[in-house]
Amino acid sequence: MMMKAIDGEGTLDIDLRLRKTALSSPDRTAIADTYRSVTWGELDRRVNRIAQALLTRGVAFQDKVALLAPNSAAYVELMLGILRAGACVVPLSTYTSASTCASMVRDSGARLLFVANDYAADALALADEMRLCTSDIVRFDDAALDGFIEGAPDTPPPVSMSLDHGFNLIYSSGTTGTPKGILQSRGFRAREAEVIENRYALNEQTRTIISTPLCSNTTLFLLFTVLACGGTVKVMEKFDATGWLTLAQTWRPTDVILVPVQYTRLLRHPDFSRFDLSSLRNKFSTSAPLSAVIKRDILTRWPAGGLTEFYGMTEGGVTCELRAHERLDKLDTVGIPPAYVDLRVIDDDKVLPQGQVGEIVGRSPSMMSGYHNREQATLDASWFDGEGRRFQRSGDIGWIDEDGFVHLLDRKKDVIISGGFNVYASDLENVILQHREVVDVAVVAAPSISWGETPVACVVLSSDVDPEIIQQWANEKLGKVQRIAKVVVFDELPRNPIGKVLKRELRERIAENHGETLA
Structure with missing residues (x-):
């Protein structure tokens, strides 16, 4: 060949x-599944x-x-x-x-x-x-x-x-x-594998369980990295908490990647503490922000392998890493960009100073070639600096603190504009998730007579507690323009195959079932 x-x-x-x-x-095993x-x-x-x-x-x-x-x-x-x-x-x-x-x-x-x-x-x-x-x-x-x-x-x-x-x-x-x-x-994937392998000491002894769909970038970046360094991959046909915990105990993986909803389900398993998960050297999380509450729970109850959160995009360019076990003081962030990533916060075409809120854009050696058959969409997703270099727009609103750590606030398209003020769902979600009866939460916008838009909290609860109690409890801790107008209880939040909450679907359900415009 x-x-x-x-290169x-x-x-x-x-x-x-x-x-x-x-x-x-x-003669070493490369790939295995159940059969x-x-x-x-x-x-x-x-x-x-x-x-x-x-x-x-x-x-x-x-x-x-x-x-x-x-x-x-x-x-x-x-x-x-x-x-x-x-x-x-x-x-x-x-x-x-x-x-x-x-x-x-x-x-x-x-x-x-x-x-x-x-x-x-x-x-x-x-x-x-x-x-x-x-x-x-x-x-x-x-x-x-x-x-x-x-x-x-x-x-x-x-x-x-x-x-x-x-x-x-x-x-x-x-x-x-x-x-x-x-x-x-091919260069994108090769460089990505090289970086992960070197930064996290993956080698031919690496063993991983693949439990997210093989169509997802979340899955593929670790799959191809482990194969590239000569490790062994165990493919799980479909994730379930009991099956994963049992497999992890018997098969003894060294490095795994899970999405936030999987971590939540594993930690909620009634027999979680009975499983031996000590073989882990690295635990990774990606695809959606992992709340500080869940990060702390993981580090407390499942210390083996620490916890590294990756913030990034399938398109590439924007990347941050948080080694949560090393920075307990930064669990409310998604970490810092590696040295090979040029990350900026912009407002339209202007680069903002550190600490100001705007859209996150990034540039790195691993960036997509473009959106297939969509030249204009590729251009719309790009930002160019004064030297004409292309940066990838993330669509995320956030800011960078004095230590260089990135704080995410919301998707640009999902910012709630209430009474002329920007309200960021993540701020509200982080507060609500601290209530002991709240298992899962997503905050979306609903029409409001007085405010234009107002926050509505979609929650999954562990008991039959009155949602108005959750609303009152949260509003006592939130600022005036942040206050929740309604709490709607769901059996389960709608998510895509890799665990991201489908907020558009939530907004549609709320409009259908709670269609009245809120005061």
Whole structure:
């Protein structure tokens, strides 16, 4: 295989790193799930066969190949085979509607779609909408994958690649229309893996449990880092607290990434304290802000591995790290940007002084190539400094304190403007979450006769406490313009597959069920 394997800074493509491990440690386990385990030698041969079979099916250099399936070891093998064939992976969420999936396949221009049996009927029915022939839709489970690669040679394919080429096209979790496709290069992934590996001492002894969807950047950045450094990945088909705790106790992972809602569910498990979780060297959190209350609970009840929170974007550019176990005084922040990240706070086109509130933008060596087929959207998400360098807009409002730590306040689009004042949901959520009966909370805007907009708290409670008691308790601690106008109780807050609260859906539910304009 021919490849421009190394960039100007000595970064090695992830696929070449996988091949090196297969040569040096062919008998060690690379990937496992509930049903099967694959050694590095077996993985390398299967990835070669997948790549060869893709080329035989007409997949050409830099074509897109889409996947729609739940987590499995075979899913990981397929992604690696697509990459070895010189193509670009398009992982799709099984949590979106069939029509939304079809629109993403069409937008990506995917040459093939691998689909799990549970989703095959919908995919075949929408083949025309996806602009695919039915023969381009490959039913996908372990047995079908064996059929797909049958007869394919297990030697590396003759493909030329570069770190500038596309690695994956990830679609954002949009709520209306076709989500935006975020294109990341092979260099983006290679540099990201290199940074995480070096900063957190990952190596061939690293063992991780993958329990978030394989279509998510939250999952992929640690998955590919562990594989790149020759570690071992255990794929959990679907997360549940009991299953994760049991697996962690028996399988003994060293490094894991979980999203905030998973940490919450684990800590709430009635038998949490009975499980031996001492094998952890690093615990990571990302995808959504982790409240200071939950961080402190994690550090108190689950000290093994400390806790590092990553704040960032699939688009790249904006990155912060908080090693919470080292900075107990900064648990209300998302940490500081690493040295390789240039982070600014802006108001329109003006850079604001330290301590002032504005939109967070960032620039780093790992940034997306752009939104696929959306030049204007890429431009709208960009900010350029006086030297013409592109920064990625985060859409988040925040500020940087005197120690360089970043405080997040709200999404720019979700700021509540009450009586002309900006009210930031995170400030209110952090107060409400301190009430002993509140399990989960999200604050959104509702129309108000007096204020234009006013905050409404959507809460999950651990008992039948009167929501007006929660409202009164919180308002005693909040400023006048911050006061909660209503507390609405939910059995569960709506979230996307990686745990982010769907505030748009909450606003719609409140408008539907509590449609009156508040005083």
